[in-house]
Amino acid sequence: MEDTLSEDAELADLKPAGVLTYVLGYDDLLACASSAMPALGPNVQSLEIRRTSGETPPRFAEGAVLIPDRYVSGRHALIERRGVVDIVRDLGSKHGTLVSGERLAPGEERVLHDGDWLEVGHSFLCYRRIDARLALQQAACLGPTRTLSPEFARIAMELEQVAGTRQPILLLGETGTGKEVAARYVHDKSGRSGPFVAVDCGAIPEHLVESELFGHRRGAFTGATEERQGRLRSAEGGTLFLDEIGNMSESAQARLLRVVQDREVIPVGADKGVRVDVRWIAATNTDLFAKEARFRADLRERLAGYTAILPPLRRRREDLGILTSHILEKAAVSKASITRAAARILFGGPLEGNVRELERVLVRIAVLADGHPMDTPHLPVTMTGDLQDPLAGPVPATRPPPTSSGKHRCPSREQLVAVLERAGGIQRDAARLLGVHERQLARWMDVLGLPRARSGH
Numbered sequence: 094m095e096d097t098l099s100e101d102a103e104l105a106d107l108k109p110a111g112v113l114t115y116v117l118g119y120d121d122l123l124a125c126a127s128s129a130m131p132a133l134g135p136n137v138q139s140l141e142i143r144r145t146s147g148e149t150p151p152r153f154a155e156g157a158v159l160i161p162d163r164y165v166s167g168r169h170a171l172i173e174r175r176g177v178v179d180i181v182r183d184l185g186s187k188h189g190t191l192v193s194g195e196r197l198a199p200g201e202e203r204v205l206h207d208g209d210w211l212e213v214g215h216s217f218l219c220y221r222r223i224d225a226r227l228a229l230q231q232a233a234c235l236g237p238t239r240t241l242s243p244e245f246a247r248i249a250m251e252l253e254q255v256a257g258t259r260q261p262i263l264l265l266g267e268t269g270t271g272k273e274v275a276a277r278y279v280h281d282k283s284g285r286s287g288p289f290v291a292v293d294c295g296a297i298p299e300h301l302v303e304s305e306l307f308g309h310r311r312g313a314f315t316g317a318t319e320e321r322q323g324r325l326r327s328a329e330g331g332t333l334f335l336d337e338i339g340n341m342s343e344s345a346q347a348r349l350l351r352v353v354q355d356r357e358v359i360p361v362g363a364d365k366g367v368r369v370d371v372r373w374i375a376a377t378n379t380d381l382f383a384k385e386a387r388f389r390a391d392l393r394e395r396l397a398g399y400t401a402i403l404p405p406l407r408r409r410r411e412d413l414g415i416l417t418s419h420i421l422e423k424a425a426v427s428k429a430s431i432t433r434a435a436a437r438i439l440f441g442g443p444l445e446g447n448v449r450e451l452e453r454v455l456v457r458i459a460v461l462a463d464g465h466p467m468d469t470p471h472l473p474v475t476m477t478g479d480l481q482d483p484l485a486g487p488v489p490a491t492r493p494p495p496t497s498s499g500k501h502r503c504p505s506r507e508q509l510v511a512v513l514e515r516a517g518g519i520q521r522d523a524a525r526l527l528g529v530h531e532r533q534l535a536r537w538m539d540v541l542g543l544p545r546a547r548s549g550h
């Protein structure tokens with residue numbers, strides 16, 4: 094432990110505060126009781142985790158974190174500032190304390206590291222080791238949900254500050270981290286009266302990018318039978334969100350650069366430009382600075398007025414409780430709980446795919462669990478590594494066909510309608526959300542008397 098202590102001491106000046114957040118309770122995923130406890134530092138030297146009775150949400154009182162969880166012991170664990178690091182110790186609890194998935198032996202002390210998650214009873218907590226100034230950060234909102242992540246809250250505040258200016262914004266981050274959510278947030282806060290127009294630059298065939306973005310004159314090329322305004326001009330007075338900008342062809346980049354510089358767009362086939370007033374927000378999950386990205390440095394500089402890197406979900410586990418209850422509520426789930434084993438995999442895992450993947454998995458397992466605790470067999474095989482997972486894809490011929498009980502229990506009509514809505518009515522996408530074969534979904538729809546949706550194309 095000596096070595097770890099001195100290593101952490103070196104980091105102390107940079108990251109002196111320790112923040113413990115109550116994230117969620119396994120027995121009620123809709124409770125949305127997440128809250129950050131006072132930061133460990135010069136003023137708070139220890140936090141004891143204890144059970145409290147009654148219906149009150151988890152809270153800090155009398156120097157302790159009080160959790161209304163019957164699986165938490167009266168005196169469960171102690172987190173203590175020792176020099177510049179924080180140590181956790183189990184206080185002889187009945188059900189034990191786990192640190193990032195590892196159970197503490199009786200009397201064992203463990204130095205906590207940034208991003209560690211703690212399991213006490215049926216409760217999931219997250220520990221962050223951060224700059225003391227960030228620790229003072231209040232919870233903020235970015236998009237439809239609150240965030241308890243100090244980094245994310247800081248980004249939300251900065252985005253709010255730049256929203257009202259004309260500065261272009263570049264949003265970087267892994268897929269599913271909420272870049273479009275952040276872009277819409279900026280637009281909403283900007284006070285701009287025009288629309289928010291999102292363009293997925295990666296989804297437009299290369300030969301159509303220019304006419305799609307800049308518009309075209311009638312007869313500009315074969316097939317251009319009508320004049321077209323283009324997406325850029327349709328965002329007049331509002332915000333143009335260029336998603337997956339890293340996938341834009343070099344010729345489209347060159348033309349876009351001229352528009353950004355001159356604020357004038359020349360439709361394909363036209364010889365005169367048209368003035369445009371749009372707020373630029375670009376986003377990408379690729380590294381625009383890498384050589385192989387083949388992205389023009391001059392365009393990048395123009396678009397990167399304010400740049401934010403949205404942290405992946407594994408770097409903001411403190412938001413898992415808020416996001417989980419939001420996702421389940423949106424999916425019309427009225428009751429949801431999870432077993433410890435499944436929670437450990439779902440919330441303690443690498444969270445690849447970020448909020449989008451969390452949403453996909455939660456909706457799937459909530460529907461399959463059908464009001465019972467969500468358990469490991471409900472999780473996708475990619476998470477459990479269990480190749481026998483019967484829900485992973487088409488049902489092999491050797492396996493008995495799905496029945497209306499057990500793991501393939503038919504969801505309620507309300508749940509299935511919610512999933513179909515989320516999938517935009519496309520049956521194949523709804524089946525993917527549920528992690529079942531399309532044929533299984535069709536059977537359920539017939540049983541529940543739901544009209545067949547469009548097939549997925």
Ligand SMILES: Nc1ncnc2c1ncn2[C@@H]1O[C@H](COP(=O)(O)OP(=O)(O)OP(=O)(O)O)[C@@H](O)[C@H]1O
Nearest residue numbers: 235236237238267268269270271272273274448449
């Ligand atoms: N703060 C948030 N609160 C609630 N839901 C969120 C939040 N952030 C993201 N989501 C949800 O996660 C999903 C992915 O978000 P979004 O499309 O903004 O990610 P992205 O980073 O733009 O992804 P990509 O790079 O793949 O385009 C969406 O369904 C969105 O509603």
